[in-house]
Amino acid sequence: SPVPFLKEMFPDALLLNSMFGIFSRAPYPAYGLLDPCGLYEYSYQYKYAERIRQEKISSDERDVINLLRKQTTESLATHHPLKKYISSLYERFDRLIVLACQVDNYFSYNGCTQYASQFEMVKDVLAHTSDKIGVIVTEHGYKRQINDEQLKYLSDNFSGFIYFSEKDMPTPTQFILPYIDGALSVSSSIGYQAALWQIPYFGLGCSQVDIFSSHNSIQDFFRDVNIGEKYDRDNIIYTLLSKIHLSHKNDLFDGDKYIIILRRLFSKFKAKCYEYDYFSDKKDIEDIRKDIVSGNRDWLLKKTLVECDITPDVDHLRVAMSHARAVSYDLFDTLVERDFVEPHELFNLIEPRIRKVLKNKNFPFYYIRRQAEIDLRRESRGEFEITLDEIYNRFPRYFDLSVPELNIIKNIEIEAEVELVHPKKEMIREFYFSQIICESVSIITDIYLSRDVIERILEKVNIRGYNKLWVSAETKTRKHNGTIYPDYLNYIKKYHSILPAQALHIGDNNQADGEMAKKNGMKSYVFPKAIDNYKKSRIADVMRSSLNNLGVSSSIINGMFANKYHAGHWFKINKESVFNADEYNYGYMAIGPLVTGFTQWLYRRVRRLGIKKVYFLSRDGWILKQAFDFYYPGNLSDIKTEYLYSSRRTAMVSSVRTIEDIIEVASQNFNARRLSDFLSSRFGLNIDDIDQTYLNKYNFKKDSMVSPYFEFGRLISFLTDIQYLIFANAEEERESYKDYLNDIGFINDCLNENTAVVDIGYSGSMQYYLKKIIQCDSLHGFYFLTHHHSRDYFDNDHFEGFLQSLDDHKIAYRHGLNDHVFIFEAALSSPEGSLIKMQGKGNNRKMVFLEAEEEVIRRKALLRTHQGVLDFVTDIKIRFGSYFNYIEFSSILSSQIILNFANNPNGKDAGMFSSHEVENVFGGGSVCLISPVLDSYKDAKGSIDPKIIEELLKCSKWKKGASAYYNYVMGNNSGTDINNVSVAGPATVASKKPTYAHPIKTSKQRKFSKFIKDPYSFFNDSKKSYLKILRVFFKDKKRFN
Structure with missing residues (x-):
C-alpha cells in the first residue's frame, strides 16, 4: 500500500515498496519487486521509462x-x-x-x-x-x-x-x-x-x-x-529481469541472496546515489536463464486446472513451434485460400470473361485448361513441377489459338489467381507468431505459378518478413516427392546453423507436407483441409447435393462457409447444429445468401426495365437496401435508392377517401380483437372520441370483440355511420404522409420517371396503397414472393417475385415461404418499431412508431443476425471483386438453407427463436415463434408435464421449431414424444400490448396507463413470472390510487 508518510517519519530509513514482479502467475516464473521510488505512477519504472526503453541488449x-x-x-x-x-x-x-x-x-x-x-x-x-x-x-x-x-x-x-x-x-x-x-x-x-x-x-x-x-x-x-x-x-x-525484478525462487526465497540485495540497496541509499542508479547492477546472463528455467511453473498451472475441473484443449501446433528453431509453411490452403470447393472451379468462374475476350461464347476454356495440366503432369510422372507457361503452350493441341490470344487468357488466369485469393486469417496469425519465437520462417509452395505471381499474392495478403521463399515452378522440384526439401535444409543449416530435426514444416497435405517432410528428417504439422472438415459438418448435410454436383455459385457458397467456420488448424466439426445457436452465424449462412441472391436479381430486373429509382420499404427493406447499396453503389450505378418509411397501417389509413375505401380497409383480414384496438390500428381513431350514441345504436361497448367472421355487417354499418371521423383523420394523416413523401422525392419520382418499391411480399398492398395516396399512374413492385390473387390490381405495373411470382398460397403446391412468413420477416426486419403514422408537416413533422414490448428481445437478436448478413455481403463482394457480377445465386440456391432450417430445424438452433415475437398489431396481435420454457414449468426432476408442452406448442407459431426445441431442452425426459403431441391448428398469441395501446403513446406511457387503470391485469398479463405473482396484491382493486 502507498505509505508516503513513512518517509516523513523515518527520513534516514530506506523505504522499499514491495510489489508483484514482472510475472507472477503460473506457468510464468514468479518475480517480485522492491522499489525505492514508490508505487504505480511514482514507481522507478514509470519515472525512468524512457531511459529503460533506450537500453540495448545483445x-x-x-x-x-x-x-x-x-x-x-x-x-x-x-x-x-x-x-x-x-x-x-x-x-x-x-x-x-x-x-x-x-x-x-x-x-x-x-x-x-x-x-x-x-x-x-x-x-x-x-x-x-x-x-x-x-x-x-x-x-x-x-x-x-x-x-x-x-x-x-x-x-x-x-x-x-x-x-x-x-x-x-x-x-x-x-x-x-x-x-x-x-x-x-x-x-x-x-x-x-x-x-x-x-x-x-x-x-x-x-x-x-x-x-x-x-x-x-x-x-x-x-x-x-x-x-x-x-x-x-x-x-x-x-x-527489468537483469536489473530490477527479483526471482522468487533464486533471490527472494534465498535468504543469503536476499540480504545481499537489501544491503546493496541500503548502501546506495546511504551514499545518496542518483535514484536511477539504484538498479545499475546487472545479473549474469546465465543467472537469468536459470531463473527462467528453474522458475517454470508448468506443474502449478496443470495442478490448478485439475483442481478447477477444467479439461484443456492442447494446441499441438503451438507446442510444435515451441520446440522448433525453423518453421516453413505451405502456401495455398495453408496461409492463403480461395472460396471454392475445388481449386479448378476458378477456371469455371473466369470462363465467361475469356469467352467474351475471344468473342466465342462456346469456347471450352475449363475443359482445355484442365486437360492441358493433366496431360503434362502425366508426362512428367510427378518427378518435377510444371509451369503455367508450359500449360498454355499445350493449348494449341486442343484448340487453334494465336500466341497473342494465349497470352491474353493466360494473363486473365494470373490476374484471377491474385484477385481471388485471400488470407487464411488464423494461419496468418500463426505465421506471425512463429516469427517471434523461431529464428527462421520460410514459405515453400508447390504450384505451377512463377515467383513474381507468388510474390504478388504474398504482398496482397500482407505476408511479409519471411526469410526465404521457395517456388517449385522455379526450381523444378516438388514437395509431393520431397525433392524441394534438401535445398531448404541446406539453406537453414548454412545461414542459421539449424539441423533438420530442429525444423518444422506446416501444411495441409499428408503426402507433400507430412510424409515427405518427415522423410527429409524434419518434423511436420499437417492439419485437415477446411473443405474436408466442412463436408463432415451439419451444414454440409443441408448442402450435400451442391457438394456432389458442383457449379460455380454453389461452390462459392460452400467454399466461403468452409473457410470461415472450418479452417482452424485444429479439428473442428459441428455435427450438433448448423448455426451453433448463434444469430450471427444464422445471418451469415442462411440470410446472407438469400439477401445476395435477391439483390442480384433485383438489380438485373430494374436495370433491364430502365427503372432509375428504387424505394426500399420499411421495415423489411432495411437490410436489403444496405446490401444493394454495397453491391451496386450509386456512384457506380445509374440506379438510385431510398429507404421509405411506411407500414400497412400508415398507407391504408392515409389512402382512405371514400366509403368503399373504408370497407376495403376494414375487410383486410384480422384476428378477433377489441373494438377500440380495431379502430385505433385500422383507422387511427380513439374510441373515446366517438359519440356514445353510435356505439349504443349497434350495441357496441368499448371493449366489445369484433371479428371478420362474426356479424361483420354490423361493424361495417357502424363504420359507415362514423365515416366523417374516419375521413377527417385519414385526411390529416394523408397530408402529413404526403409531406414526407414529397420531401424524399417519392411523389416527383413516381409522376416523372420509372420508379419501384421493394418489400418482402406478398399481395403488393404497399405498392397499391401508395399509388392511391399520391394518385399516380404507375408504380412497380419487386418482392421475394407475390400472390396471384393480386395480379389484376397491377395491370400497368411490374409485380414480380424473386422466389416465386403469382404463387397460389391456398393450395397444397405452394412455395415454402408461405408456410414460414414470420421466419423470413424476423430476419429481414429493421431494428426500429413499426411506423404508426406521420404527424405534422415540414420541420414539425415527426414519425410515430409502435414501441411494442416484444420488440426488445427481437431487436437484440436482429442486430446480431444483420451483422452476419452484412459480413457475408462484404466478404463475397470484396473477395470476388471484378468477378462478383459473374456470380449468380439462383432463387433455389439462395433460399436453400433458410427453407431447410424452417422445415427441418434442429433443437439447438431453433432455440434462437424462443421468446421471439414478431409484431403484427395491424393484424390483431403478435405471434410468438417459440413459446419459452420457463423453469417454473419443470418439476423437481426437471421434467415437464406433456399437457404443458401441448399448450406451449399451441402458443408457438413455428410448430416444427418448437417441437425440436422442446425435445432438445428436455432431452425428452418427460416421457412424452413431443413430436407426437396432438396439436390444434396454428394459433396466434394475442398480444396484450395492442389491447391497451393508443398508437401515439410511448411504450412506457401505455404500460403506466394500464397499471393505473387495471393493476391486477397489468401484473397478471406480464410474461415474467416474478411480476405475475404480484397480481394478488391488487385482486380487488379496479384502479391504483
Whole structure:
C-alpha cells in the first residue's frame, strides 16, 4: 500500500515498496519487486521509462527472452482451455483485444486513472472501437465489478463487447493474450505479458506497466491493432529481469541472496546515489536463464486446472513451434485460400470473361485448361513441377489459338489467381507468431505459378518478413516427392546453423507436407483441409447435393462457409447444429445468401426495365437496401435508392377517401380483437372520441370483440355511420404522409420517371396503397414472393417475385415461404418499431412508431443476425471483386438453407427463436415463434408435464421449431414424444400490448396507463413470472390510487 508518510517519519530509513514482479502467475516464473521510488505512477519504472526503453541488449540476451517465450508458449498451449472460444470469436471479428478490469475503489485502480469505475472505462474503450474489433472484457479474480444492468447496456450499445463470464476459469487473460492483437489496462500486469507476446499495449492511466505503452492515444493503439502491428520490447523485458525484478525462487526465497540485495540497496541509499542508479547492477546472463528455467511453473498451472475441473484443449501446433528453431509453411490452403470447393472451379468462374475476350461464347476454356495440366503432369510422372507457361503452350493441341490470344487468357488466369485469393486469417496469425519465437520462417509452395505471381499474392495478403521463399515452378522440384526439401535444409543449416530435426514444416497435405517432410528428417504439422472438415459438418448435410454436383455459385457458397467456420488448424466439426445457436452465424449462412441472391436479381430486373429509382420499404427493406447499396453503389450505378418509411397501417389509413375505401380497409383480414384496438390500428381513431350514441345504436361497448367472421355487417354499418371521423383523420394523416413523401422525392419520382418499391411480399398492398395516396399512374413492385390473387390490381405495373411470382398460397403446391412468413420477416426486419403514422408537416413533422414490448428481445437478436448478413455481403463482394457480377445465386440456391432450417430445424438452433415475437398489431396481435420454457414449468426432476408442452406448442407459431426445441431442452425426459403431441391448428398469441395501446403513446406511457387503470391485469398479463405473482396484491382493486 502507498505509505508516503513513512518517509516523513523515518527520513534516514530506506523505504522499499514491495510489489508483484514482472510475472507472477503460473506457468510464468514468479518475480517480485522492491522499489525505492514508490508505487504505480511514482514507481522507478514509470519515472525512468524512457531511459529503460533506450537500453540495448545483445543477441545472446535476446535469446534468453525467447527462451522464456518458448517455455511459456509450450505450457500455455499444452494446457489451453480457451482455444475453441478464441477461434469462434475470430469467426465474427477481424481483430481481438483484451481489456483487463481491476477493482473499483482500490488504490491500484483509482489512484492510477481518471475513470471512476470499471464500467466507465469499458464504455469509453468500446466507444473508440470499430465494429470489426472484438473487445474481450475480463474481470479481476477478486470480485465481479460490472453488474447485470451495466452488462445489458454494454451489450445493447456496442456490437464489439465480449464479456468473459466464466467464473471458474483461473487467470483467463493470460491464455487469451498470445492469440490476440492487443491489450489495454490501467495497471494490470497483463502489460508485461502483452510485451512478451509483442502485441500493442495501451495504458489507460499512469502506472509502472506504462513502460510498455508505445502509443500517445487510443486512436493510435487501434490503428496498430487493425494492421496487426508487432512491437519488439525484449530489451525492456531483459533490462527489468537483469536489473530490477527479483526471482522468487533464486533471490527472494534465498535468504543469503536476499540480504545481499537489501544491503546493496541500503548502501546506495546511504551514499545518496542518483535514484536511477539504484538498479545499475546487472545479473549474469546465465543467472537469468536459470531463473527462467528453474522458475517454470508448468506443474502449478496443470495442478490448478485439475483442481478447477477444467479439461484443456492442447494446441499441438503451438507446442510444435515451441520446440522448433525453423518453421516453413505451405502456401495455398495453408496461409492463403480461395472460396471454392475445388481449386479448378476458378477456371469455371473466369470462363465467361475469356469467352467474351475471344468473342466465342462456346469456347471450352475449363475443359482445355484442365486437360492441358493433366496431360503434362502425366508426362512428367510427378518427378518435377510444371509451369503455367508450359500449360498454355499445350493449348494449341486442343484448340487453334494465336500466341497473342494465349497470352491474353493466360494473363486473365494470373490476374484471377491474385484477385481471388485471400488470407487464411488464423494461419496468418500463426505465421506471425512463429516469427517471434523461431529464428527462421520460410514459405515453400508447390504450384505451377512463377515467383513474381507468388510474390504478388504474398504482398496482397500482407505476408511479409519471411526469410526465404521457395517456388517449385522455379526450381523444378516438388514437395509431393520431397525433392524441394534438401535445398531448404541446406539453406537453414548454412545461414542459421539449424539441423533438420530442429525444423518444422506446416501444411495441409499428408503426402507433400507430412510424409515427405518427415522423410527429409524434419518434423511436420499437417492439419485437415477446411473443405474436408466442412463436408463432415451439419451444414454440409443441408448442402450435400451442391457438394456432389458442383457449379460455380454453389461452390462459392460452400467454399466461403468452409473457410470461415472450418479452417482452424485444429479439428473442428459441428455435427450438433448448423448455426451453433448463434444469430450471427444464422445471418451469415442462411440470410446472407438469400439477401445476395435477391439483390442480384433485383438489380438485373430494374436495370433491364430502365427503372432509375428504387424505394426500399420499411421495415423489411432495411437490410436489403444496405446490401444493394454495397453491391451496386450509386456512384457506380445509374440506379438510385431510398429507404421509405411506411407500414400497412400508415398507407391504408392515409389512402382512405371514400366509403368503399373504408370497407376495403376494414375487410383486410384480422384476428378477433377489441373494438377500440380495431379502430385505433385500422383507422387511427380513439374510441373515446366517438359519440356514445353510435356505439349504443349497434350495441357496441368499448371493449366489445369484433371479428371478420362474426356479424361483420354490423361493424361495417357502424363504420359507415362514423365515416366523417374516419375521413377527417385519414385526411390529416394523408397530408402529413404526403409531406414526407414529397420531401424524399417519392411523389416527383413516381409522376416523372420509372420508379419501384421493394418489400418482402406478398399481395403488393404497399405498392397499391401508395399509388392511391399520391394518385399516380404507375408504380412497380419487386418482392421475394407475390400472390396471384393480386395480379389484376397491377395491370400497368411490374409485380414480380424473386422466389416465386403469382404463387397460389391456398393450395397444397405452394412455395415454402408461405408456410414460414414470420421466419423470413424476423430476419429481414429493421431494428426500429413499426411506423404508426406521420404527424405534422415540414420541420414539425415527426414519425410515430409502435414501441411494442416484444420488440426488445427481437431487436437484440436482429442486430446480431444483420451483422452476419452484412459480413457475408462484404466478404463475397470484396473477395470476388471484378468477378462478383459473374456470380449468380439462383432463387433455389439462395433460399436453400433458410427453407431447410424452417422445415427441418434442429433443437439447438431453433432455440434462437424462443421468446421471439414478431409484431403484427395491424393484424390483431403478435405471434410468438417459440413459446419459452420457463423453469417454473419443470418439476423437481426437471421434467415437464406433456399437457404443458401441448399448450406451449399451441402458443408457438413455428410448430416444427418448437417441437425440436422442446425435445432438445428436455432431452425428452418427460416421457412424452413431443413430436407426437396432438396439436390444434396454428394459433396466434394475442398480444396484450395492442389491447391497451393508443398508437401515439410511448411504450412506457401505455404500460403506466394500464397499471393505473387495471393493476391486477397489468401484473397478471406480464410474461415474467416474478411480476405475475404480484397480481394478488391488487385482486380487488379496479384502479391504483
